[in-house]
Amino acid sequence: MNPDPADRLDHRELNRDLAIFATDPLAGSGLPLWLPDGAVIFGELERLAADLAKADGCVPVKTPVLGKRALFERSGHWAKFAEDMFPPMSMGAGPAGSEGSAGSAGSAGESGDELVLRPANCPHHALVYKARQHSYRELPIRLHELAPMFRAERSGVLSGLSRVRQINLDDTHVFCRPDQVADEAGKALVSALRAQEILGLRVDYVRLSLRDDSPSYLGSAEQWDGAEVALQKAASAAGVATVEAPGEAAFYGPKLDLQVIDSAGREETIATVQIDFNQPERFDLSYDAADGSRRRVVMVHRGTVGSMERVTAAVLERYQGRLPLWLAPTQVAVLPVSPAQDQAARGLVDALLAEGLRPRLDPDGSLGARIRESRRRREPLIAVIGSAEADAGEVQVRDVAAGVEGRILVADLVAAMKGAYVSRAAGVAW
Numbered sequence: 001m002n003p004d005p006a007d008r009l010d011h012r013e014l015n016r017d018l019a020i021f022a023t024d025p026l027a028g029s030g031l032p033l034w035l036p037d038g039a040v041i042f043g044e045l046e047r048l049a050a051d052l053a054k055a056d057g058c059v060p061v062k063t064p065v066l067g068k069r070a071l072f073e074r075s076g077h078w079a080k081f082a083e084d085m086f087p088p089m090s091m092g093a094g095p096a097g098s099e100g101s102a103g104s105a106g107s108a109g110e111s112g113d114e115l116v117l118r119p120a121n122c123p124h125h126a127l128v129y130k131a132r133q134h135s136y137r138e139l140p141i142r143l144h145e146l147a148p149m150f151r152a153e154r155s156g157v158l159s160g161l162s163r164v165r166q167i168n169l170d171d172t173h174v175f176c177r178p179d180q181v182a183d184e185a186g187k188a189l190v191s192a193l194r195a196q197e198i199l200g201l202r203v204d205y206v207r208l209s210l211r212d213d214s215p216s217y218l219g220s221a222e223q224w225d226g227a228e229v230a231l232q233k234a235a236s237a238a239g240v241a242t243v244e245a246p247g248e249a250a251f252y253g254p255k256l257d258l259q260v261i262d263s264a265g266r267e268e269t270i271a272t273v274q275i276d277f278n279q280p281e282r283f284d285l286s287y288d289a290a291d292g293s294r295r296r297v298v299m300v301h302r303g304t305v306g307s308m309e310r311v312t313a314a315v316l317e318r319y320q321g322r323l324p325l326w327l328a329p330t331q332v333a334v335l336p337v338s339p340a341q342d343q344a345a346r347g348l349v350d351a352l353l354a355e356g357l358r359p360r361l362d363p364d365g366s367l368g369a370r371i372r373e374s375r376r377r378r379e380p381l382i383a384v385i386g387s388a389e390a391d392a393g394e395v396q397v398r399d400v401a402a403g404v405e406g407r408i409l410v411a412d413l414v415a416a417m418k419g420a421y422v423s424r425a426a427g428v429a430w
């Protein structure tokens with residue numbers, strides 16, 4: 001890695017060598033296409049998000065990317081975000097009798113509706129919670145989904161993976177009792193910090209985003225104060241210092257934001273924990289309390305890994321394209337020196353594939369050219385098999401990022417790589 005920040009490449013420059021994503025004017029700006037190697041990274045990030053969510057007791061749900069305009073009017077997004085949303089799609093009134101009579105009673109009244117691409121996943125998750133009644137004893141309920149949401153960014157601001165119109169977000173909504181809020185916020189904060197640690201991404205500070213005097217915030221002063229206290233408790237329980245930022249809250253509640261500052265001094269929020277008393281009111285979300293009464297549930301929005309687009313751009317830039325083994329599209333280039341070692345090379349490739357690892361066999365051309373090609377692709381490991389190595393059941397392996405090189409038994413290489421992959425280690429333990 002080059003220590004001089006001026007020589008560091010941004011993710012769009014790295015993408016020229018790495019083929020992670022493509023953009024095409026015909027597809028539309030801000031709508032990147034994930035190429036095969038990009039899809040591997042996306043898949044690994046998705047798996048990380050699912051593992052972290054599962055470890056915290058979140059359950060997966062799947063909800064649609066579009067919904068009736070009325071859904072987002074109910075949530076408040078329409079009033080606050082309409083100009084950042086794509087224009088509604090009118091479903092039209094249709095010819096008389098066509099829609100109303102063909103459908104069940106449930107579809108009556110659908111004609112003339114408008115559908116919008118969702119600007120957030122929360123309203124759908126509120127409806128998932130509401131799909132059945134809940135008792136105080138089954139809370140908290142944590143719903144996880146890694147799903148797209150949409151933002152009608154102007155074409156002038158769109159750039160690579162960092163500003164896009166479809167955002168694939170790792171998103172969880174917790175529905176809990178008021179007495180569980182601080183614990184849930186703390187759990188979410190710890191998980192978000194853990195995700196960034198696994199990814200090797202720096203968090204510069206944790207921001208406690210509060211409201212200011214503006215009248216645009218929803219909810220009572222009492223709710224805001226209670227939520228602020230809960231977030232402060234959560235942060236101190238996690239041993240995290242916060243910086244207060246009035247005016248940075250979401251319109252429905254205060255939040256903890258994981259902040260990073262890039263080399264150009266631009267600040268960005270990479271994950272958040274938000275307390276929300278407002279959506280539960282708007283969607284009438286409740287639970288049956290111990291005394292038989294119905295009580296209002298509290299919603300905690302938790303972002304852990306972040307958006308697939310932003311995280312991919314961030315890790316590419318952080319590692320200058322040479323990703324840790326668990327995240328790298330190709331984990332090792334396997335290079336037989338001559339055709340006599342093809343069988344040994346294929347044996348190694350098969351052993352790696354059997355363990356769920358991602359080797360790339362490159363048999364043709366001069367050894368020097370193949371090593372240069374592997375370095376251009378920023379592959380973490382290069383394994384060369386000559387006649388001496390093949391005879392001994394070994395490979396000559398080079399760990400490019402660690403600057404380690406040596407001969408190792410095939411079985412030991414497979415085990416070391418598997419260990420790094422399964423533990424999502426920053427480096428291979430040789």
Ligand SMILES: [Zn+2]
Nearest residue numbers: 120121122301
């Ligand atoms: Zn949300």
